[in-house]
Amino acid sequence: MFKVENLHFTYPKNKEETIKGIDFEIREGEVFGLLGPSGVGKSTTQKILIKILQDFEGSITYKGKNLKDYGRDFYEEIGVGFEIPVHFSKLTAMENLQFFMKLYKNHEEPDELLKKLGLYEDRNKKVGEFSKGMKVRMNFVKALLNKPKMLFLDEPTAGLDPKNARIIKNLIREYRDQGGTVILTTHLMNDVEELCDRVAFMADGKIVEINSPKNLKLQHGDRKVEVEYEMGEKLESQMFSLDDLKEDEEFFRVVKNHRIITMHSKETTLDDIFIDITGGESSEES
Amino acid sequence: MIFLSTLPGVRAVKNLRVLFMGEMQRLQRYHIIAASLVVAVIWIGVLHFTDVDDVTSIFPLLLFLDATSMSITLIGVSMFFEREEHTLKALFVSPITKGEYMISKIIGNIVSNLQTLVILYLYAWFFKEINLNIFLLVFYVIVISVFHSMIGFLLAYRSKSFTELLTGVLKYMFIFLIPVVLEQVGVITGDLLTNLMYALPTKAALLLLNSTTNGVETWEVLYGIAYLIGLSLLLSVVIRKGFEEFVAKESGI
Numbered sequence: 001m002f003k004v005e006n007l008h009f010t011y012p013k014n015k016e017e018t019i020k021g022i023d024f025e026i027r028e029g030e031v032f033g034l035l036g037p038s039g040v041g042k043s044t045t046q047k048i049l050i051k052i053l054q055d056f057e058g059s060i061t062y063k064g065k066n067l068k069d070y071g072r073d074f075y076e077e078i079g080v081g082f083e084i085p086v087h088f089s090k091l092t093a094m095e096n097l098q099f100f101m102k103l104y105k106n107h108e109e110p111d112e113l114l115k116k117l118g119l120y121e122d123r124n125k126k127v128g129e130f131s132k133g134m135k136v137r138m139n140f141v142k143a144l145l146n147k148p149k150m151l152f153l154d155e156p157t158a159g160l161d162p163k164n165a166r167i168i169k170n171l172i173r174e175y176r177d178q179g180g181t182v183i184l185t186t187h188l189m190n191d192v193e194e195l196c197d198r199v200a201f202m203a204d205g206k207i208v209e210i211n212s213p214k215n216l217k218l219q220h221g222d223r224k225v226e227v228e229y230e231m232g233e234k235l236e237s238q239m240f241s242l243d244d245l246k247e248d249e250e251f252f253r254v255v256k257n258h259r260i261i262t263m264h265s266k267e268t269t270l271d272d273i274f275i276d277i278t279g280g281e282s283s284e285e286s
Numbered sequence: 287m288i289f290l291s292t293l294p295g296v297r298a299v300k301n302l303r304v305l306f307m308g309e310m311q312r313l314q315r316y317h318i319i320a321a322s323l324v325v326a327v328i329w330i331g332v333l334h335f336t337d338v339d340d341v342t343s344i345f346p347l348l349l350f351l352d353a354t355s356m357s358i359t360l361i362g363v364s365m366f367f368e369r370e371e372h373t374l375k376a377l378f379v380s381p382i383t384k385g386e387y388m389i390s391k392i393i394g395n396i397v398s399n400l401q402t403l404v405i406l407y408l409y410a411w412f413f414k415e416i417n418l419n420i421f422l423l424v425f426y427v428i429v430i431s432v433f434h435s436m437i438g439f440l441l442a443y444r445s446k447s448f449t450e451l452l453t454g455v456l457k458y459m460f461i462f463l464i465p466v467v468l469e470q471v472g473v474i475t476g477d478l479l480t481n482l483m484y485a486l487p488t489k490a491a492l493l494l495l496n497s498t499t500n501g502v503e504t505w506e507v508l509y510g511i512a513y514l515i516g517l518s519l520l521l522s523v524v525i526r527k528g529f530e531e532f533v534a535k536e537s538g539i
Contacts, residue, residue: 012531052379052533072297095311099311102304
């Protein structure tokens with residue numbers, strides 16, 4: 001879908017490059033996570049990909065064609081879901097959608113999208129009267145309004161309760177399953193783990209790692225399993241290597257002779273990997 | 287029909303229509319049109335309480351104040367709301383051009399100014415005496431609105447806050463508007479000062495409006511038209527470049 005080669009970018013008033021030669025590819029039909037601490041260039045990379053910043057060096061192709069050769073029709077192809085609400089607060093939800101809808105050649109029926117996101121009943125309410133969670137869901141409705149082939153999502157579940165976050169995540173998966181491509185930025189590693197097929201970690205204007213969440217956890221984690229079991233009235237725990245597990249007599253003795261309370265493989269968390277790879281805390285980027 | 291909609295010109299016209307209708311809807315919902323009507327009512331009050339029956343001579347001055355300061359304020363306020371609500375971000379990732387966005391706002395401004403012109407003219411027509419060339423007046427109000435819309439864009443994207451925007455509007459009024467008004471009412475006199483006034487675009491604007499009622503020289507009318515249109519074109523180039531940077535800063539995710 002997108003192929004980025006040797007991308008460099010410097011803001012006009014800066015001396016130092018913000019993007020220092022990055023290469024990556026976003027494959028059609030995948031959810032691609034772009035992660036990293038604040039100020040490492042995630043936002044700049046996305047601004048370049050959505051053609052807001054034009055004066056970059058290197059090559060970016062979208063569907064095999066130079067990104068710079070696309071005109072306004074590029075925006076027919078993409079949907080952008082912002083983290084902050086982007087609505088006219090004194091217009092109703094329906095009026096907001098009808099305004100934007102008319103700018104596109106193709107569009108979804110707003111009623112259907114509002115129903116999916118649980119906002120249909122409030123369609124005639126001014127968006128200014130919406131709760132934060134409702135505004136976040138409206139952002140998602142707006143991103144899907146033009147039947148995009150590619151979605152750029154920034155913190156799509158931020159500020160949502162678990163039920164509504166689940167609805168959004170299911171819709172992202174549904175969108176991906178129907179062939180849509182997603183580039184996702186989030187600091188919620190749970191979302192990354194649930195949604196992303198591959199993730200790129202950025203640090204200091206460079207991409208330092210690209211892989212699937214599962215592979216990252218395998219690479220960075222310990223191949224061990226911790227077994228917690230009852231020993232009389234006390235709880236004991238023991239660690240076993242996953243590599244030798246089938247020949248580990250002690251493991252089988254514990255499993256056969258004791259009541260097992262918990263058994264966990266000790267792969268590392270994406271949060272730990274994030275800190276390990278990027279050298280920073282997982283947080284939002286400005 | 288589908289083929290037609292893919293032509294660049296047809297697309298631009300369609301987008302302009304959608305953006306303009308949206309602009310008018312928002313000007314109404316955000317009570318900006320209402321504020322403009324309140325100002326029109328104040329101008330009617332001025333006309334009403336004027337001793338003279340024939341308001342032809344003061345009519346251009348009222349339109350001058352409206353078409354200049356209100357044009358800047360309308361653009362500034364509507365863009366301020368768009369920045370505040372981050373809707374600019376959403377607009378610039380949709381298939382519109384920055385030019386279409388700006389033109390739709392200028393047309394909205396022209397409509398608002400012409401609305402005031404019509405209200406004032408109807409009042410003067412029915413309740414006072416007025417004798418001026420209304421068609422020329424419409425044309426000149428459009429020229430003045432376009433130029434001052436450009437000033438509105440410039441102030442809107444250079445201001446970081448609403449206070450800064452209002453300060454900018456006030457500065458413009460003190461430097462460009464008030465001296466011209468003072469000259470019109472005879473407070474500022476003398477060849478040097480009155481000649482210097484020709485450097486002000488507001489002087490050109492007032493000359494055009496005055497030309498619909500009394501004996502403004504032909505060269506002054508031509509200077510007024512050429513100066514305002516020329517400055518508008520120049521400003522459009524300057525603004526376009528600055529606007530690109532403004533959009534890059536305001537947009538994105």
